[in-house]
Amino acid sequence: MFMRRRTIVAVALLLAVGPAIASAQPQQQPPPAQPAPPGPPAGAPGQPGIPGLGPQLGRILDRLNLTPEQRTSITTIVAAHKKTSDNDRQQIIKARELLVKQVNAPTFDEGAIRQAAAAVAALDANRAVDSAKFLKEVRGVLSPEQQKQFQEALARPPQPQGAGPGGQAPPRARPPGS
Structure with missing residues (x-):
């Protein structure tokens, strides 16, 4: 009986004092935001790149x-695809929002979820085809050597842009045993 009472008192004390101790702990601050690079973005007037x-x-x-002619041609290709790309992007956002809404709905409706998922998949497929058409048109402007370099660069995984030396993220440590 005495042991049980002692346990109840200890639990009550922890419940009463625990929040005070937790709030006295230093709060973890979020990492500072990366500063924006100075100057206008690539493609802005007077800057390298293609808008x-x-x-x-x-x-x-x-x-x-x-060459200046190639830049002009690619800028024209980008402009021609921009409206379709922007429209596709908006449709995909809406379709994904609907899918999330169906998944999170209080009542389970498998048909509605499958229909929303199929709509997202169809829009993703259209966007993939449009991207391939865009890249085909860009390749058509490039010389054979540029096409080779372009294809090799596309095949490489994107490089992270971090805060390390030269704008590169520091290498990741391997977990033990890997």
């Missing part, structure tokens, strides 16, 4: 020493 391209593709094309 409307993502950073990875922009860096790849910047390494190909494009």
Whole structure:
């Protein structure tokens, strides 16, 4: 009986004092935000790059020493695909929101979930085809040597842009036993 009472008192004391101890612990601060690189983005007037391209593709094309004519042609290709790409992006966002809504719905409706998932898959397939068409058009502007370099660069995984030396992220440590 005495032991049980002692346990109850200890638990009650922990419940009463625990939150105070926890709040006295130093709060973990989020890591500081990475500062934005100075100057305008690639593709801005007076800057290297082609407006409307993502950073990875922009860096790849910047390494190909494009002629002014090639830059103009690729800028035209980007502009032609931009409206379709923006529209596709908005449709995919809406379709994914609907899928999440169906998955999180309070009542399970397998048919609705499958229909929403199929809509997302169809839009993703269309976007993949549009991306392949875009890259085909860009390749058509490049010389054979540039096409080879372009394909090799596309085949490499994207390089992380981190805070390490030269803008590269530091190498990851391998877990023990790997």
